[in-house]
Amino acid sequence: MITRATLAAVGDVLIHSPVYKDASISKGKYDFNPMFNEVRKLTQEPDILVANQESMIGGTGLGLSSYPSFNSPQEIGDALKAAGVDVVTLANNHTLDRGEKAIHSALAYWDKLQMPYTGAFRSEEDASTIRTLTRNNITFAFLAYTYGTNGIPIPKGKAYLVNLINVDKIRADVEKAKKISDVIVVSMHWGTEYEPKPNQEQLQLAQKLADMGVHIVIGNHPHVLQPPAWVRGKDGNNTFVMYSLGNFLSAQERTERLIGGIGSVEVTKTVTGSNKTITLKNPTFIPTYNYYRNHRNFKIIPMSTIKSNDTLKNALQQLEKTKKHMALFIPDLAFR
Template sequence: MKSISTYSFLIILTTLLAFTGCTELQEKAKDHPPVVDDEIIEQREVKPEPVVSNATVAGVGDVLLHGSIYRDAENGDTYHFDDMFAAVKPYLEKADITIANQESMIGGKELGLSTYPQFNSPFEIGDTLQRSGVDIVSIANNHTLDRGEKAIMNALNHWDEIGMPYVGAYRNEDDRATIRTLERNGISFSFLAYTYGTNGIPVPKGKPYLVNLIDKEKIEADIHEAKELSDVVVVSLHFGNEYERMPNENQKELTQFIANAGAHIIFGHHPHVLQPVDFVQSKEGHETFVAYSLGNFLAAQEAKHDHYRRIGGILQVEVEKVEFDGEATVRVHSPSFLPTYIHFQNWKNYRILPMHSLTNNKLSNAAQRYEETKQHMQQFIPYLQFMDDDTLQTRFE
């Protein structure tokens, strides 16, 4: 009996100690709530969210001031071009960045204005472009050297005076080595420009910076440098054959080369007529958007029974940058286009008008020609959208 009682006593004592210990632990637990397993799992699963940035880039074709255009703009001692751009200004302003091909050098009237075949234009067209929503101009083209180095320097001085970045012609080697960059909405853009030639006018000896000629080795090196400075590389190309409505093999080959070098967007001009847009896949697998030719935006070219030289447009693309875990990827997508028409009568009253707003009083068979233009531009990209929002424009009778 004694042994049994002792055993019972030990059991009771152990139970009391255990109970007391549990009570103390419970009291301490009130001040320190236990960590729930679900919370541990949730903390382990939290990951940084990707940062997404978006911006839009637009390009327009040739701004080539023939004599009848600057005479139409003459207003006393100055030149007033704003009315010519009024109808398309809302579209030019719509994009975060808009680039235009200012084809005729703006050497100013003091140098003597001139038209085809060797152009020199008033400074005031540059002011109008800026007021109309253009953010940067390409000036590498076959007319860059038309009036020599003096016209180029006059033009660059004016672009600098109004704070308009320019690409494709420069004042010296240091200027050419400075790649132009613009930033919008957290995305940085670099701009480059090149031309196939200068109408046989030789580049002054020792001054290659006066105009960027198409040189693959130079282009590739410039693109690689631009990619170090920015997220997106935009290349302006003056190439192709005049008045041909489809890109030729040389254009396609050069476009592929530039895509392989790493450019994201290519805006083409020189044919003076529209050529279709496309996406080109690079050897690295990314897609490069190309507008082979954006036609004439403002010019006075007219051939008999040929309205194509009076049609141009505003091409806009969306750019998306996604940053995640220290890496950034860029995608160009959702191209859209506004076909435009240069209207004038008797070489006067020049106006750039959206084609969707035209009636037959401005262009015969206006609706049919607008649809034909849309189909032409969609040949390679059937999903190309068109900026035909009537809320931005009234109809032009």
């Protein structure tokens, strides 16, 4: 029996104050849905879509805030779900920005939305439960880790609040995930901000993850695109590593920080008798542009549809430059 499913991911969703002010519809009420309208058909296509929700959605009750200590409206969660997101990763350098209260408030809202989350948890029990989703008879497990929390210490005895990158812990989690899933997806908050290529630590960690038998790695944090790669594990397995998917939605400036995208790969599960094999193929990337003017009218646009210099100066050249950059390690990477 052969079944297939497509797993896709988008980069950082980082809700700076201009973004939530633009989404404001009345006092304390927000609607982010229009920001996703032009990319919605594409985000709803994959069997599973993963997003890195970088700012905690603690909600208005705790007081909204932006850089350097984020707390976002909970309605961004509704918009991500409506856009087709199936899993959110929450392990990043901003997880602890507003402390435990914001984490607990955010997790309660994700639960209300019935949106699986990973990387930040409410308890030891919650942290020990590996999130899985099954599509087309293929079960995916999701794990997430961050390099740090901007110097904010994790409260004593509450390591479950956020997963830090620790190779031994990751290995133990991966082994646990192998028992309950077919495909292991690990999100890594890593790398150097604004660097267009993975650094040595990313390359080394990617190799370790491949050697553990991880199938797909989703990287975030650099806020710019880094080219994906195939990394061969010690058992001959091919791991698909998306080193950085850049920003999906934010109010950052400079063109390279406003170009992100949707990375995807097709997963095939073949069962013959008692033997099961998982193969990955057809890696694809859809470049997107995070448009805004004067900190208003935020929207995510597929770059291939941009024809006007008013939207993005030298749009065609920017698209070709992005394609060339992203195909650096995978020359036959497909684009849409």
